[in-house]
Amino acid sequence: MILQLVNEQQANWNDSSLIDAIENILRAFSEKKHIVLASSFLFDNVKGNQKFSEKIRNTASVAKQYSRDFNALIKNNYVNSFIRIDLSKKNYFKELEDNGKKVLESGFGFFTDSFVTQNTSLIGEALDDSKFYVQIGDFYIRNNPILNKFALNYCSSNGGGCQTAKVYNDILQQKRLCYCIVDSDKKHSYINSHRGETCKAFFKKAGEFKETLFHQFGQVRILDVHEVESIIPFNILVKIVEDRERGEAQIKTIQRLYRMIEKGSDIRKYLDHKKGLTKQKAQELDKKYNKYYIPELNKLLGKNNKCFMHEDDENINCDDNCYSFAPMGNKLLTNSLEILKEKTIDKNEIDKITLPYWELIGKEIFSWCCCFKFPMKVS
């Protein structure tokens, strides 16, 4: 996370708690946990101030040297949130918007405790989910070459389904920075279709749903998709089915999903990849919410009132099976992680339904977990 220090000229430099806070913040920078951004005046002031240790004074020199790079992250919108620490105020907090970015503006008092300057906690619903989101963060850095001086520093925690909100709140109680990401379990595109308990636990009342929430130094992102498998890039799904599953029904499912993407359908967002979807189930869901699946499934229609796979085959009578998606098993995410480990994925390899999610999640993870990776000699 970028920690921007402001209002140093109005600060009371005789206050020892201010010295403690600045020391913690600069130490976090030297330990590659966060990035610190401040004016040359502040860094020079630290360098010449004997109240700081030699290591911290040297760290201030390094941070000053790279200020332009750090500033560019904010100026050129490579992050969508950062923390601004007002050194003239001790106990103060305000959440505000600045040029489309969320600014968590805080007094320095919170930073006198070194808990808050530990690396950011990254929470997913399960260990594989977190690993998958980290891959998306790495993808974001790779796809923006200007970020090659930066890396992610985080500490992963598991939520475990509906415990996720509790884990998140516990971490915030410990005054640690925290980014938490969960899926919504939505089975249908309808705006108020049922969402799962995991995401509901973040809201006190039904009907309060938001896709993202901030709580002081924490953010929750609720993906408006059924499950994390919904945002596995399509070509990775193909690779899993071709190399590891190889079932006929799964291969047909892949062909149908490909057709859906070609037709601009976002059905993968709500599809239960692990359990699949029958036409009958789709009809039930549409009856419960509103028309979505059946019009979407009609995109599988080809010529002669048959499905696109059988449109020229006179010997085959199409039935509901032509409009269904087979279960793709419970190992999809694990298999995806294995593939992502072997091969880095490029922006142009990600389908247009999935890419916006990768860009959003990548930017948010980078915002919360960014650190400067150049070796620093500060001893």
Ligand SMILES: [Zn+2]
């Ligand atoms: Zn057919």
